[in-house]
Amino acid sequence: MTGIGVFFSAIGRRVIDSIWRLGYATRFMALTLLRSGTSLTRFSLVIREIYSSGVLSLIIIVVSGLFVGMVLGLQGYETLKTYGAEQSLGVLVALSLVRELGPVVAALLFASRAGSAITAEIGLMKTTEQLKALEMMAIDPIARIVAPRFWGGVISMPLLAAIFSVMGIFGGYVVGVVLIGVDDGSFWSQMQAAVDVRHDVINGVIKSGVFGFAVTAIALFEGYDATPTAEGVSRATTRTVVTSSLAILALDFILTAFMFKGV
Amino acid sequence: MDRTALDLWVGVFVAAGLAALLVLAFKVGNMSGFKMSDAYTVTAEFDNIGGLKPRAAVKSAGVVVGRVSQIAFDDKTYEATVTLSLDKRYAFPKDTIAAILTSGLLGEQYIGLDAGGSEKKLASGDRIQITQSAVVLENLISQFLYSKAGGGSVRSPTPSATGTPEK
Numbered sequence: 001m002t003g004i005g006v007f008f009s010a011i012g013r014r015v016i017d018s019i020w021r022l023g024y025a026t027r028f029m030a031l032t033l034l035r036s037g038t039s040l041t042r043f044s045l046v047i048r049e050i051y052s053s054g055v056l057s058l059i060i061i062v063v064s065g066l067f068v069g070m071v072l073g074l075q076g077y078e079t080l081k082t083y084g085a086e087q088s089l090g091v092l093v094a095l096s097l098v099r100e101l102g103p104v105v106a107a108l109l110f111a112s113r114a115g116s117a118i119t120a121e122i123g124l125m126k127t128t129e130q131l132k133a134l135e136m137m138a139i140d141p142i143a144r145i146v147a148p149r150f151w152g153g154v155i156s157m158p159l160l161a162a163i164f165s166v167m168g169i170f171g172g173y174v175v176g177v178v179l180i181g182v183d184d185g186s187f188w189s190q191m192q193a194a195v196d197v198r199h200d201v202i203n204g205v206i207k208s209g210v211f212g213f214a215v216t217a218i219a220l221f222e223g224y225d226a227t228p229t230a231e232g233v234s235r236a237t238t239r240t241v242v243t244s245s246l247a248i249l250a251l252d253f254i255l256t257a258f259m260f261k262g263v
Numbered sequence: 264m265d266r267t268a269l270d271l272w273v274g275v276f277v278a279a280g281l282a283a284l285l286v287l288a289f290k291v292g293n294m295s296g297f298k299m300s301d302a303y304t305v306t307a308e309f310d311n312i313g314g315l316k317p318r319a320a321v322k323s324a325g326v327v328v329g330r331v332s333q334i335a336f337d338d339k340t341y342e343a344t345v346t347l348s349l350d351k352r353y354a355f356p357k358d359t360i361a362a363i364l365t366s367g368l369l370g371e372q373y374i375g376l377d378a379g380g381s382e383k384k385l386a387s388g389d390r391i392q393i394t395q396s397a398v399v400l401e402n403l404i405s406q407f408l409y410s411k412a413g414g415g416s417v418r419s420p421t422p423s424a425t426g427t428p429e430k
Binding site: 047048050051054055058094098156158159160162163165166169188191192195196197200201204205 | 269270272273275276277279280281283284286287288290291292
């Protein structure tokens with residue numbers, strides 16, 4: 001074959017391979033959802049996963065939320081001061097956190113903190129043939145290992161995002177009101193007038209739920225599909241963080257386009 | 264099944280998450296503020312609504328008494344038909360005046376209701392007869408310049424400030 005032929009067949013192989021993987025991932029996801037019954041009847045399995053992906057992510061979420069909010073407070077004040085609208089600082093901090101930064105940044109942190117851990121854990125289980133051993137004992141690894149981790153992630157993510165937003169608003173309050181001296185009353189009252197529960201808060205929760213679904217599903221599949229070698233697990237972990245970060249940002253654009261059509 | 268230390272931490276986490284959601288709903292959002300328990304709708308026609316948006320506030324004496332639920336264009340009269348949903352708790356006389364006002368110099372626009380003296384009250388589906396359109400800043404300025412150029416006396420050779428479309 002000529003050079004061009006090799007080039008095109010390499011592209012074709014990659015395309016076919018990725019579509020194959022996509023189909024496999026979809027079937028894997030469907031199986032996980034179908035075999036979630038065990039997670040509900042033995043909820044302690046899910047609780048253990050909420051602990052490892054939710055509770056253990058709390059510190060990074062709380063600290064980064066605080067700092068993001070404080071930076072928003074400083075930057076927002078600098079800009080709003082130009083227009084004499086410092087009182088709107090609360091609106092700026094709350095809306096940007098509740099609508100965008102809370103769900104998105106919390107999900108990015110969740111992907112790198114919890115998603116990578118899930119992939120590494122399941123990848124290593126596969127490498128050391130623990131998943132095969134479970135199958136030998138007639139225990140379905142998808143029902144016993146994958147589904148509880150999935151539900152643990154889906155439940156944790158919205159809670160983490162809400163905690164992130166609240167910590168961020170608190171950080172903005174500390175910088176804006178306590179340190180800079182924006183009026184306390186108008187900080188809160190303008191915020192309450194501008195933030196709509198259904199339009200802003202509920203949509204933010206929906207976003208973080210979707211991100212939690214996407215991140216955990218990607219992490220689980222990458223772990224389950226990892227090449228069973230040390231290098232394979234490390235590559236799968238990297239892929240989890242990259243793919244889920246891209247998925248979060250792309251999904252965020254799609255969801256925002258649906259939720260806030262500029263009306 | 265025994266209680267474990269794990270359950271405690273997960274419990275703390277879930278409680279913190281739910282508390283955060285409640286804070287978002289009540290302290291950050293406006294769940295605790297104005298909510299429409301029972302509403303009735305009235306319509307009002309304006310020559311020009313300026314920058315009025317659906318969900319804008321309807322205020323009387325500065326108090327929020329309802330929301331703008333719908334804005335439509337009537338191609339018979341070439342006027343804007345604004346549907347207001349008002350809280351059932353507040354009844355207004357038939358000859359109430361609806362005006363589109365601006366909060367502050369550049370703030371958002373809202374509808375102000377000025378109660379009239381009629382004995383009869385507005386009912387659901389009624390139309391507010393007397394309305395005052397939004398003030399369009401460009402028209403005001405051009406009117407002002409025109410009157411200045413015309414020797415200082417206030418004439419109004421330009422179309423009324425409310426009659427022309429914005430921009």
